[in-house]
Amino acid sequence: MTQLPIREDLVxxxxxxxxxxxxxxxxxxxxxxxxxxxxxxxxxxxVVADLGSNLNRYPDRDAKVLRADLAKYLNGESQVNLxxxxxxxxxxxxxxxxxxxxxxxxxxxxxxxFDPTYSMYEDYCRNTFTKYxxxxxxxxxxxxxxxxxxxxxxxxxxxxLTSPNNPTGTVIDVAEIDYLLNKFSGIVIxxxxxxxxxxxxxxxxxSRLQAxxxxxxxxxxSKAFSYAGARVGYAATSPEIVDAIQLVRLPYHxxxxxxxxxxxALRFSDQLQSQVALLRQERDDLAAWLSEQGFxxxxxxxxxxxxxxxxxxxxxxxxxxxxxxxxxxxxPEGWLRVSxxxxxxxxxxxxxxxxxxxxxxxx
Ligand SMILES: *Cc1c(COP(=O)(O)O)cnc(C)c1O
Numbered sequence: 001m002t003q004l005p006i007r008e009d010l011v012x013x014x015x016x017x018x019x020x021x022x023x024x025x026x027x028x029x030x031x032x033x034x035x036x037x038x039x040x041x042x043x044x045x046x047v048v049a050d051l052g053s054n055l056n057r058y059p060d061r062d063a064k065v066l067r068a069d070l071a072k073y074l075n076g077e078s079q080v081n082l083x084x085x086x087x088x089x090x091x092x093x094x095x096x097x098x099x100x101x102x103x104x105x106x107x108x109x110x111x112x113x114f115d116p117t118y119s120m121y122e123d124y125c126r127n128t129f130t131k132y133x134x135x136x137x138x139x140x141x142x143x144x145x146x147x148x149x150x151x152x153x154x155x156x157x158x159x160x161l162t163s164p165n166n167p168t169g170t171v172i173d174v175a176e177i178d179y180l181l182n183k184f185s186g187i188v189i190x191x192x193x194x195x196x197x198x199x200x201x202x203x204x205x206x207s208r209l210q211a212x213x214x215x216x217x218x219x220x221x222s223k224a225f226s227y228a229g230a231r232v233g234y235a236a237t238s239p240e241i242v243d244a245i246q247l248v249r250l251p252y253h254x255x256x257x258x259x260x261x262x263x264x265a266l267r268f269s270d271q272l273q274s275q276v277a278l279l280r281q282e283r284d285d286l287a288a289w290l291s292e293q294g295f296x297x298x299x300x301x302x303x304x305x306x307x308x309x310x311x312x313x314x315x316x317x318x319x320x321x322x323x324x325x326x327x328x329x330x331x332p333e334g335w336l337r338v339s340x341x342x343x344x345x346x347x348x349x350x351x352x353x354x355x356x357x358x359x360x361x362x363x
Pocket of ligand 1: 162219361
């Protein structure tokens with residue numbers, strides 16, 4: 001077959017995606033291990049049934065009611081005072097990010113992120129012809145003023161901070177975010193996909209929105225809300241930026257079913273928060289256990305842990321798969337990332353890891 005006439009910069013590239021292997025314990029994509037409750041599902045069924053007879057109509061293009069509900073949620077979660085005008089919603093935070101790059105990126109624009117971090121940032125840049133650069137975090141994966149200064153030295157138009165960061169779990173101190181906001185006049189995007197899992201008392205960057213109209217905080221319902229399959233992400237930012245995003249969004253980008261489904265989950269946010277609390281406890285317990293076993297564990301404010309280090313992480317990963325446990329090979333060489341599962345899944349992971357490391361140590 002002759003080669004398709006696709007864009008030259010896409011030739012030979014592979015699409016994003018973690019290996020999806022059918023094993024009993026899947027702890028590789030940072031999903032919430034708990035499905036939505038039976039009550040939530042019943043409510044969802046009712047709402048979708050009611051909508052059915054109206055599906056001949058396009059959805060509310062501006063998702064106004066959903067955006068108001070999201071503002072109310074953030075106001076409760078982070079003690080802020082936002083309205084629907086501060087919120088933008090789309091199909092997953094991935095779509096929000098791509099829209100932000102369509103708006104603020106482009107040829108002759110540069111984005112800087114902090115390595116190791118989420119690999120999709122580079123893909124959004126590629127898709128929007130934006131130049132992608134990165135600076136290294138400190139050895140312990142933290143970001144301090146020195147690291148921020150080296151990002152600023154690259155003269156970027158957009159800076160992306162991820163907190164808690166994927167794949168390290170590192171939470172950025174809000175003092176460093178303030179330092180950046182004071183020194184930089186470009187667009188600052190803080191990806192808070194895992195914000196709900198952060199340690200108690202850590203302020204969210206949404207608390208800095210009022211004073212910083214060029215700050216965008218991106219959130220998702222994929223993790224804390226157990227809603228990865230529903231594809232709902234959102235941004236909290238200034239009304240000016242929300243208005244501008246409408247220049248690049250596709251018409252009716254967010255289906256009426258998605259909008260309604262998101263609103264149902266928001267009504268259950270208290271119930272979902274109690275699962276988040278359990279997962280945070282499981283994370284801290286698993287981190288302590290891994291340290292006791294002699295592993296290095298990166299301090300995590302997310303629903304996963306980066307641990308290591310292994311001479312041959314691929315071998316450990318494969319042997320865990322053989323034991324029916326799928327985790328993720330990501331992050332710096334030698335490290336592995338495990339998502340926090342149910343208590344049973346975490347136990348299965350501990351048992352499998354013990355077997356595997358005894359084997360590789362020749363015991
Ligand atoms: C999981 C994750 C997201 C979520 O993406 P969605 O499109 O909302 O599912 C965003 N950012 C980071 C860093 C993530 O790890």
